[in-house]
Amino acid sequence: KYREEDENYAVIGLGRFGGSICETLIDLGKEVLAIDINEERVNVYANIATHAVIGNSMDENVLNNLGIRNFDHVVVAIGEDVEASILITLLLKEMGVKHVTVKAQNESHGKVLSKIGADRIVFPERDMGRRIAHYIASRNVIDY
Numbered sequence: 244k245y246r247e248e249d250e251n252y253a254v255i256g257l258g259r260f261g262g263s264i265c266e267t268l269i270d271l272g273k274e275v276l277a278i279d280i281n282e283e284r285v286n287v288y289a290n291i292a293t294h295a296v297i298g299n300s301m302d303e304n305v306l307n308n309l310g311i312r313n314f315d316h317v318v319v320a321i322g323e324d325v326e327a328s329i330l331i332t333l334l335l336k337e338m339g340v341k342h343v344t345v346k347a348q349n350e351s352h353g354k355v356l357s358k359i360g361a362d363r364i365v366f367p368e369r370d371m372g373r374r375i376a377h378y379i380a381s382r383n384v385i386d387y
């Protein structure tokens with residue numbers, strides 16, 4: 244049976260979104276490998292994540308050397324560089340990573356991600372807007 248406590252995670256891209264995912268997973272007691280191409284970002288997460296490494300995840304050798312195929316969940320949290328996001332997602336699925344969650348920048352990015360096998364695609368601003376709208380609408384129902 245799938246045991247939750249055995250799950251380990253990797254987060255690629257430590258911007259606001261990826262960083263928040265990383266911190267929250269750690270708070271939940273999970274093991275998290277944090278990866279970013281930017282040394283400063285990696286330094287910030289060195290004391291937070293289980294491991295933090297500097298590396299270009301578009302490089303297949305980098306992913307192989309990290310043993311990324313052994314991770315249960317990988318989060319691709321790169322917004323601006325859509326090409327990097329797409330290539331990394333493709334590599335992860337080719338390598339057989341079971342659960343790949345990817346941040347999409349816009350609808351067309353999301354469309355490509357679903358075609359290449361991303362398991363979960365998130366649109367942080369849109370999704371959070373929906374949640375907040377539901378929340379304030381339901382608060383209204385309670386308040387009045």
Ligand code: ATP
Pocket residue numbers: 255256257258259260261278279280281284298299300301320321322323324327346
């Ligand atoms: P935010 O989540 O803060 O709104 P964002 O998703 O737009 O921002 P970006 O600035 O696009 O975030 O980048 C996210 C992180 O991904 C950055 O820290 C960047 O250094 C990192 N990154 C970009 N390309 C790669 C890559 N090829 N390999 C590893 N990390 C990368």
